[in-house]
Amino acid sequence: xxxRVMLIMPGLFVGGAEKQYRxxxxxxxxxFSVTVLLLNRPLxxxxxxxxxxIKEHGDIDFVQLNGDALNKEKSGxxxxxxxxxxxxxxxxxxLRLNLKKYNVDIVMFSYLTQLLETKLFCKNHVKxxxxxxxxxxxxxxxxxxxKLLKQCNQVVCNSKYASSFLNEKANVSSLVxxxxxxxxxxDKVEHNKYVILIPARVNKIKNQKIVVESLxxxxxxxxxxxxxxxxxxxxxxxxxxSYQNEMVExxxxxxxxxxxxxxxxxIKELYSKTDLIxxxxxxxxxxxxxxxxxxxxxxxxxxDIPMNRDCIIDSDELFxxxxxxxxxxxxxDKMQNQGSVNSCKELKYLIDxxxxxxxxxxxxxxxxxxx
Numbered sequence: 001x002x003x004r005v006m007l008i009m010p011g012l013f014v015g016g017a018e019k020q021y022r023x024x025x026x027x028x029x030x031x032f033s034v035t036v037l038l039l040n041r042p043l044x045x046x047x048x049x050x051x052x053x054i055k056e057h058g059d060i061d062f063v064q065l066n067g068d069a070l071n072k073e074k075s076g077x078x079x080x081x082x083x084x085x086x087x088x089x090x091x092x093x094x095l096r097l098n099l100k101k102y103n104v105d106i107v108m109f110s111y112l113t114q115l116l117e118t119k120l121f122c123k124n125h126v127k128x129x130x131x132x133x134x135x136x137x138x139x140x141x142x143x144x145x146x147k148l149l150k151q152c153n154q155v156v157c158n159s160k161y162a163s164s165f166l167n168e169k170a171n172v173s174s175l176v177x178x179x180x181x182x183x184x185x186x187d188k189v190e191h192n193k194y195v196i197l198i199p200a201r202v203n204k205i206k207n208q209k210i211v212v213e214s215l216x217x218x219x220x221x222x223x224x225x226x227x228x229x230x231x232x233x234x235x236x237x238x239x240x241x242s243y244q245n246e247m248v249e250x251x252x253x254x255x256x257x258x259x260x261x262x263x264x265x266x267i268k269e270l271y272s273k274t275d276l277i278x279x280x281x282x283x284x285x286x287x288x289x290x291x292x293x294x295x296x297x298x299x300x301x302x303x304d305i306p307m308n309r310d311c312i313i314d315s316d317e318l319f320x321x322x323x324x325x326x327x328x329x330x331x332x333d334k335m336q337n338q339g340s341v342n343s344c345k346e347l348k349y350l351i352d353x354x355x356x357x358x359x360x361x362x363x364x365x366x367x368x369x370x371x
Contacts, residue, residue, distance in 0.1 A: 003371050004033040004102060006126075008091075008109040011038055011070050012053055013046045013265065015201060015236075016179075016288040017110060017133040020158070020359075022053070023180050024108075025060055027360030028367060034060045035102055037094070039087050039113075040067040043237070049265050063098075065090050088113050092120075099124045106153075106371055112139065115148045127370045128152045132174070133285045135307065136165035146170040154370050158286040161306045175366065179286040180359030181350055186296050189273040193231040193257070194335055197274040199267060199289050200281065201236040202244050202260065207280040207303065208234055209243070212250050212258065213324035214331060219254060222332065230257060235270055237263040271296050276334050279303060280321055287311055291354055294346040299338070301330050313349055 005028060009021055025034050041064070042050040054062045067087030072080050095117055107114075107121055108129040121128050130152045132139060139145055149155065149166070155174040157163040166172045200206040211232065219227040238244050244260065251258045264270055277293045277300040284307040291311065293300040302308045303321035312318060319327045 002031070002033045003105040004035060005367060006035045006037060006102070006104045006107045008037045008039065008107060008111075008114050010067075010087075010111070011040050011043055011046075012036075012050045013043060013263075014070060017285070019288070020133070020179055023182075023356060023359065024363050026057070028364055029057075029059050031364060032367065035104065036060055036062050037091075038062060038064045039091050040065065040070045043070045043263060045263065046265060063094070065094060067091070084113070088116075092117065095120055099126060106367060108367075112145065115139070115145065115152075118148050118151045122151065127154075129154045129156060129366070129370060132157045132162050132166065134162065135159075135283050135285065136162040136169070137283070140166065140169040146172070154366060156366065159284075159307050160310050162285060177359060177362045177366070178354050179288055179291065180356035181288075181291045181295055181354045182356050183295055183347070183350065184268075186268050186272045191231075191273045194229055194275050195273055196230060196232045196276045196278060196331070197235060197270055198233070198278050198280065199235045199264070199270070200279070201239045201263075202234060203239040204243050205281065205283050206236070207282050207321055209247050209250075210280045210321060210324050210327060211278055212247050212256065214327040215256050215258075216250065216254050217324050217328035218332060219256075221328065224255075226332075226335075227256065232256065232258040233261055233270065234259070235261045235264045235267065267292075268296075271298060274298050275338065276300065276331065278327075278331075279308065280327070281305065281308075282321055284308060291350060294350055297343040297346065299334050301327065301334065313346060 007021055007025055009018055012018060025036055028034060067090055069083045069087040072083040104126050106127040108131055110131045110133045115130060118128060130149060139149060149170055149172050155172055157174045157176050158179050160176055163174045163176045166174050198208055198211055202208060215227055277289060277298050279287055279289050279302045281303055287308050290300060290302055300317055301319055302312060302317050304318040319330050
């Protein structure tokens with residue numbers, strides 16, 4: 001009988017972390033029995049996508065719980081907390097009733113809500129892998145979190161920065177496993193305006209406002225005709241409505257062509273007509289957006305933070321995430337020098353460091369060693 005691995009996720013289609021989990025479950029299901037516990041109903045608009053993925057992966061056992069935390073992110077803070085608490089409760093009840101029934105040998109997750117169940121996992125002789133997808137700061141900001149983290153059988157990080165932070169702050173050793181990137185081609189689609197894409201959930205930590213401010217600086221320095229030729233797309237779910245409203249006020253007051261598209265299922269459709277990708281985040285795990293920009297040979301500008309510095313090929317593409325003036329200058333330079341991308345160099349870099357097969361093989365090795 002195969003050992004059973006359980007992956008616990010908020011949902012199948014939420015963000016970059018969940019994309020990596022989809023790769024992981026596909027890679028380990030040949031060697032292990034895999035159960036995926038989905039804590040919440042699908043994100044609104046992604047019900048069909050979720051259903052299709054589950055149908056296409058009949059060799060994986062999916063368990064769908066009825067939490068609604070994913071669909072309450074735009075609600076008030078009280079409603080969000082209630083929905084998260086409800087999701088935590090149904091998770092705990094399900095795990096208490098079903099861990100033994102499913103004969104789970106190892107569990108992997110990325111959130112505090114599962115880390116709180118460590119005692120339950122240990123009681124049921126289930127090995128624990130904590131998969132840190134961010135900087136490590138949020139999981140180490142309280143002593144009780146560090147104590148729980150130390151009870152895990154294995155901690156995995158997707159960036160050198162996070163691994164170093166966990167070691168320094170919590171004295172927890174971790175293994176760095178780079179994200180995997182699937183290499184596929186996209187056909188460029190002709191379009192009229194210069195398209196700038198910022199793919200990330202709308203949240204202060206993602207720092208989208210700096211892009212809006214940089215467009216205003218461009219308008220002040222180079223005139224409204226230049227800026228009229230720019231179409232800026234923020235592609236990601238709206239997590240912070242007040243932050244979005246701040247940007248909308250600036251956008252409207254300066255007559256900018258900026259669109260909030262919401263979460264995009266098929267991001268490659270947007271990539272096909274993108275002239276520049278901007279990643280302005282103040283914090284990242286491994287910046288998947290940067291890696292995808294390399295894969296599709298799309299020019300990019302990346303915030304100068306430690307997590308991005310670990311992945312960058314050309315330091316000229318970095319900008320101070322607190323300087324709209326610097327970002328405006330770099331956007332202008334990119335507009336004047338369109339098409340200057342060394343695709344062969346970037347593809348080799350991705351294959352050597354972020355190949356999907358390498359990532360899959362490493363996770364298989366980790367799970368075998370933990371079991």
